[in-house]
Amino acid sequence: AWVSEHHALSSPHPKLPLVKYFFFPGFAHGTGGLLRESMLGAQRDAFLSSRAAQSTLWYRLGTQPLPDALRVSLFAYTNPALPALLAQWRDGATPVQCLVPQGPAAQQAAAWFGAPAEQVAPGTSLTQGNLTLQVIPFVRQENYDELLWA
Incomplete structure (x- = not known):
């Protein structure tokens, strides 16, 4: 305020x-x-109204949206606060689908799950409690808005 x-x-x-x-x-x-870009609102509306565009995004990410889950895009570097955040999501009342691109944050999160380092490739899915972490390929800047809209 x-x-x-x-x-x-x-x-x-x-x-x-x-x-x-x-x-x-x-x-x-x-x-x-x-x-913001002048046509961003129209692009968002077109994406959200197109099942084909959304299906294409999920195909490129190598996953599907989980029903009734809060979808979160986690783009970060290694962070000492990440384990507490993951624990909060795991123990919370709401199912959380966390999409994290392969890289330092995915490696840190996989280690928190107790997964071996080789399981940090796109397509990896790890679940504990109400948290499902899915490693996705790195998303190009021009496609990142679609991920945020989804």
Whole structure:
């Protein structure tokens, strides 16, 4: 809530005749807004209304959406907080399908599951409690929006 109160406020330098201004991006009125591609909304709507486009995405990822699961895309580097997050999802009341591209986070997550390092290839699926972690191929930047929409 404080962002709109502080956006665009001046910050004079204490010794020099310089004035900086705070800029806070955001969706709320009184913030600096956010940049996005002009056709992104239409592309999202087209993707969400096309079973074929969604099926193509899942095929490229080598998996399928799990029914009634919260789908999460986990793109990260090795992180000391990751084990606690995975435990929270495992022990939570909601089924979670965590899609993680092969790489450092997938290796760390697989180790948390107790899986051998060779099981960190795309197509790997590991489940404990309400958490299903699925290793997916690395998604190119231009296709990442589809993953987020899905």
